[in-house]
Amino acid sequence: MKRPPRITKREKKAMASAAPSAQHDHHHEHIHCTACGKHLEVEQFDPPATARWVKCAHGTPFASCVECEETTKKLLAEHDRTGKPVQFAPSFH
Numbered sequence: 001m002k003r004p005p006r007i008t009k010r011e012k013k014a015m016a017s018a019a020p021s022a023q024h025d026h027h028h029e030h031i032h033c034t035a036c037g038k039h040l041e042v043e044q045f046d047p048p049a050t051a052r053w054v055k056c057a058h059g060t061p062f063a064s065c066v067e068c069e070e071t072t073k074k075l076l077a078e079h080d081r082t083g084k085p086v087q088f089a090p091s092f093h
Contacts, residue, residue, distance in 0.1 A: 034075060035068035037089035056080055 007015075031040040033051070040063055044051040053061040054072050057080040064072035079086045 031063045032088075032091040033065045033068050033072070034062045034086060034088055035064060035071035037091045038065055038068075039091070039093045040065070056086070062086065 029042050031042070031051075032038065033040060034054075040051045045053065050066055052064055052066060052069060054064050054069060054076060055061050056076040062072060062076060075087055078084075
């Protein structure tokens with residue numbers, strides 16, 4: 001007997017987001033600076049920005065404080081050069 005095809009992770013997420021009970025408020029995103037680990041609020045990315053999104057060579061965005069932007073770029077350059085995961089600073093609030 002042939003087994004039925006499995007549902008992929010993407011299909012499961014799509015089905016869950018279509019269900020009314022699965023919908024929830026995303027107004028609070030949990031974001032931390034890549035370089036220093038400081039907790040960042042979504043509003044900090046709006047002008048006048050105190051936080052920025054920095055992309056690696058693969059196009060993945062990483063959050064960074066304006067003060068830590070150069071350090072974040074160095075961490076992402078190391079990630080791009082070696083192919084290893086980005087070395088995040090420990091998160092704090």
